[in-house]
Amino acid sequence: MTRTSRLEAGGACSIARSLTLLGERWTLLVVREAFRGRTRFAEFSAALRMPSETLTDRLGKLVDAGVLTRTAYQEPGSRERAEYRLTESGRALYPVLAALQQWGDGHLSGPEGPPAYLRTRDGGRPVRVALVDDEGREVSLDDIVSVPGPGASAAPGTGPGVGVPAR
Amino acid sequence: MTRTSRLEAGGACSIARSLTLLGERWTLLVVREAFRGRTRFAEFSAALRMPSETLTDRLGKLVDAGVLTRTAYQEPGSRERAEYRLTESGRALYPVLAALQQWGDGHLSGPEGPPAYLRTRDGGRPVRVALVDDEGREVSLDDIVSVPGPGASAAPGTGPGVGVPAR
Numbered sequence: 001m002t003r004t005s006r007l008e009a010g011g012a013c014s015i016a017r018s019l020t021l022l023g024e025r026w027t028l029l030v031v032r033e034a035f036r037g038r039t040r041f042a043e044f045s046a047a048l049r050m051p052s053e054t055l056t057d058r059l060g061k062l063v064d065a066g067v068l069t070r071t072a073y074q075e076p077g078s079r080e081r082a083e084y085r086l087t088e089s090g091r092a093l094y095p096v097l098a099a100l101q102q103w104g105d106g107h108l109s110g111p112e113g114p115p116a117y118l119r120t121r122d123g124g125r126p127v128r129v130a131l132v133d134d135e136g137r138e139v140s141l142d143d144i145v146s147v148p149g150p151g152a153s154a155a156p157g158t159g160p161g162v163g164v165p166a167r
Numbered sequence: 168m169t170r171t172s173r174l175e176a177g178g179a180c181s182i183a184r185s186l187t188l189l190g191e192r193w194t195l196l197v198v199r200e201a202f203r204g205r206t207r208f209a210e211f212s213a214a215l216r217m218p219s220e221t222l223t224d225r226l227g228k229l230v231d232a233g234v235l236t237r238t239a240y241q242e243p244g245s246r247e248r249a250e251y252r253l254t255e256s257g258r259a260l261y262p263v264l265a266a267l268q269q270w271g272d273g274h275l276s277g278p279e280g281p282p283a284y285l286r287t288r289d290g291g292r293p294v295r296v297a298l299v300d301d302e303g304r305e306v307s308l309d310d311i312v313s314v315p316g317p318g319a320s321a322a323p324g325t326g327p328g329v330g331v332p333a334r
């Protein structure tokens with residue numbers, strides 16, 4: 001599937017578009033491993049224990065989508081291999097992973113509690129995902145509305161975004 | 168799959184656990200529609216145009232996972248139908264959807280721009296997803312670390328969370 005056809009498959013909604021790429025099984029876990037510093041096929045493979053063909057496919061899709069870059073490296077006496085690194089677009093996925101982690105911490109942890117905490121590097125204070133306004137102040141879910149943007153479509157069933165949170 | 172076996176399949180990582188439920192095709196779009204105020208099977212079906220069997224499956228899984236509640240309603244002269252509403256756990260998924268929307272806006276929008284914007288209800292100021300500390304101050308990606316929590320596992324390949332962002 002080309003990038004364009006992937007976008008069209010998502011309709012005029014950025015959530016659907018993101019899920020067309022990121023909702024595929026394993027894809028966000030590959031991105032998680034990239035955030036953890038893995039760069040080589042063998043490292044992703046050892047960490048995720050996923051089928052090699054699937055890993056090849058997901059790395060290729062993430063490169064095509066501009067989330068990872070693929071560069072060649074060669075160690076003396078070895079054949080050339082590929083290294084995968086997050087682009088700025090890839091690093092921009094951090095809030096997606098952090099939001100999934102936060103929700104899992106709160107709603108899918110067993111009695112033993114969350115497997116990990118996000119903390120500030122200096123001081124070790126708790127870090128969480130929040131919705132903030134243009135001055136960085138936190139905004140409550142009840143105070144958010146969704147308005148059509150320039151790329152809105154009138155096609156039925158493809159309305160934009162997450163909408164107005166309903167009680 | 169029972170809730171417990173789903174949790175185990177995710178290993179000791181809240182991201183993997185969340186994806187085991189939410190990463191399945193259509194599931195987060197069903198949640199998106201619930202945020203848009205849809206409550207009835209026919210409403211979800213008309214909005215998403217997904218196969219009925221799949222919709223039945225996803226609604227059932229979301230109820231089992233405590234994201235939606237299912238209650239019966241009956242209109243005069245009609246048979247009893249089910250209504251699906253977000254629980255508090257379901258409403259806590261808003262940052263996940265908003266983060267996916269934000270990333271899609273920035274990285275998968277066509278030249279026409281984002282399909283929708285999130286705004287404050289009063290004043291219409293831009294709303295975005297951010298990482299904040301315990302005092303609500305925004306934290307940069309470079310200032311975040313991941314530390315093991317009480318539910319951390321020593322099993323290889325199941326390390327917790329998104330880790331330390333690597334450059």
